[in-house]
Amino acid sequence: DIQMTQSPSSLSASVGDRVTITCRASQSIRSYLNWYQQKPGKAPKLLIYAASSLQSGVPSRFSGSGSGTDFTLTISSLQPEDFATYYCQQSYSSPLYTFGQGTKLEIK
């Protein structure tokens, strides 16, 4: 099974900061990596797919990069609505999917 590990598990930042979240796969998953944002009490929302493709309607301050085993989600300038929990998901072994454990982004 492919394991996904995110770091950090939590992160404090301020509005306007540049933030990077990392996701590591236990084996190469090429670019088959998606990122989701989840706010409390809400369903997850797709942000990035195929490691670096921005989902329609998602602000351009979100970006993704990486391939193989190491991936990053970057928010270039944090906005108040970006404080949420972020999850990576591998689809290399689709339709057997795995999520990372999540990164909670909190206001400093």
Place this chain on the structure above:
Amino acid sequence: EVQLVESGGGLVKPGGSLRLSCAASGFSFSSYDMNWVRQAPGKGLEWVSSITSGGSYIYDADSVKGRFTISRDNAKNSLYLQMNSLRDEDTAVYYCARALYTSGFPGRFDYWGQGTLVTVSS
């Protein structure tokens, strides 16, 4: 507008059964693979089951294999999850999610329902 609406959650005793439903609208349901994803209270996301667009192939996480069964009725635009032999650790919000595949990329979950809470407790 794409909509996915789950129902059927509730309180059930350990060892009991429950059937979740997900009503789809706003898209050609029979053209898409569908999934169930769950989230235990205060925990992360866990993929549970997948079913292909025509219903011919199903895939389950090891944690639910042999206990949960995913199914669909394309005529009714509905997805189901039959959950048997429920355990305390199955307590979670259960989401249905549509899988979108595009050329060269295996899949991502582009639409999700609002979730339905299943509580397993004596």
